[in-house]
Amino acid sequence: MHVKTEKLPDDKSTVDPSFTISLIRKLVPQGPDVDKELSVKQGRTEEKDASSDVGEPKQPHDKDLWDNEGCKLWDLSVIEPQAELMVNNLVLEVLLANLHVRQFLRAKEICIGIIGNLACHKSLANAITSHNGLIATVVDQLFLDDPGCLTETFRLLSTIFQSNASMSWAEALLPDEILSRIMWIIGNTVHATLLQKILEFLSALVDDQDVITILIEPLIKVGLVDCAIGLLLNELEKSMDGNNLDRSDSLDSILRLIEELSAIDNCSKVMSSNDQLIKALSNIVKLPDKFEVEGYCASVVIIIANVLSDGEHLTPILSHDLPLLEGLFDILPLISDDNEARNAFWCILTRLLQQVEGETITNSSKLEQFVSIFLAKFTLMKDDIERHGIQTEADSSVEGVSLKNGLRTSLKAICSITERWIADKSSLGKEDASLTENTIENAKELLTFCRRAMGIADL
Structure with a gap:
């Protein structure tokens, strides 16, 4: 039976504090242990009858209670003044008590969701983190098998790892059984929203330098890199249609995660030995319709550049995968305004062409x-250099110098070849039937441009 409840006003900031407090009180579970915990927090000393009911409260419409009062509190927790009011009125104690005694998964989902909203407020992140038993209780929820929970x-962990309270949570995740459980969830979920939140969590974790310093080795140990590559391969298999790649939010998130991991030395070493990853990235580069995968191109190029730096083999x-070389050039105009991706492109080209230049190629057709x-x-090269060459010369940053060196080295190799x-x-000493005068002139024009560009780089 649907229970009619009071609606929240459109302007939730005007909600009377007493209404919010009443919602918290309605969610207090019954039982001597819970009552004792709340009494201590409130400074009360009265004892409850030992014969009181223990465990799940006997409430006739438990589902209605959480879908109405619980969800109202969830909605209100996005407003910082309301969130602060909740914390000051023992909402964390009530939510933790419910997480401990409730078996109703929807109630658990709403409790964690409210804590996740509270954690979004910078003023409360530390209070949540320092709350006795909260971190351990939240981490325990990872062992539930409910997609909503x-x-x-x-989502809560992702929010916390974007705050200044992340280290305590990182330490709580260190045990192998917890990290292994996270990897298991990643490898087995078919729930799209859950996967997206996991990817956001991992991205937030990797972005926190202090956190990743203590977690990266344990994460590699339990298979994070291989797990991420597995996600990429599965998503590509689902999204690939012949020579086309359908746009996918999941694929974009997975590629960005692998991009972030590839910037970490130990991760890029693992990636460089994974033939399936190299093949998958190469296949994306070789796709004929680059505009369909424009959003992925920057990540793909950056990943390849990072992996090549640790995978000299x-x-x-x-270097002799000509379709790959052609595909990389076709990507250039799509990433020309992305400094990091553009730098990665010229770094890749430098490595590949230096390899070709250093070899003794006796095969004329090659x-x-x-x-x-x-x-x-x-034309693609020329447009890129003419658009950004002067800007590159003015950039004295590490990235700017790296890009300048990559450009000069690539152009030197092109000239040499x-x-x-x-x-x-x-x-x-004889006329080549496949060689036209126009081809020679075009080659000379290419040489002239490259030399002139290098001359500008020397100024």
Whole structure:
């Protein structure tokens, strides 16, 4: 039976404090242990009859109670003055008591959801963290098998890891059984909202330098990197339709997580040895319709650059993957305004072309394949350098210097390979049927531009 309840006003900031306090009181579970805990917090000393009911309170409409009063309190907890009022009136004690004694999962979900809202307020993050037993109780909820409860738990953890109270929570997650449980949830959930909240939690965790310092090794130990790669492969399998990749919020979040992990040395080393990851990233780069995956391109390029820095064995393999090289050039205009991704592109190109330049290529057709790509993508390179070259020279930051060096080294390699190709053609002493005068002129134009760009870089 639906129970008619009082509606909240549109302007929730005008809610009378007594109404909010009454909601808290309605959610107080019954039983001697709970009453004793609340009495101590309130400074009361009266004892309850030992014969009182223990455990679940005998309330006729428990579901209605939580779907109405509980959800009202959940709504009000997003307003900072109301949230502070709640904390000052023992809401944390009431919520923890319910988490301890309730078996009704919807009640647990609402309790964790309210705490998650309270944690969003900077003024309350420390109070929540220092509340006796709260961290342990919240972490215990990770062992529930209910998607709603887990979603709210990870939302709460994500919020906490974006506050200045994160270290205490990080230490609570350190035990292998807890981190292993998190990995198990990641690898087994089919609930889209839960997965999204887990990814937000992991991203917030990785972004906190102090937290990741103590958690990264334990996380690697329980398989975080392989778990993230598994998520990527599964999402790509679901999203891939022939040569097209459907847009997916989950895929975007997964790629961003892997991007963040790839910036951590120990993680990038693990990634560099995962052939499936390298193949998956290469396949995205090679997709013909780049505009369909434009949102993913920056992450993919950054991941490849980070992995190559720790996976030197990959460079000889990828340097002769011509479709990959073509795909990278096609991505350039899509990431040209993203400084980090653009820097990553030129770093990748430097590694690949230096490998080619350092090899003795005696196969004339192989040389011609590389030069053909340079000529076909010349306009893309030229547009990028002309748009950002001067800005790059003015940037004296570490990233700016790295980009400048990557540009110069890549252009030098392009010149070297192109000059070798022209010299090879000249040494043949005969007309190559596939070579036209126009091709030679285009190659010379490419050389002129590259040399001129390098000359500007030297000023």
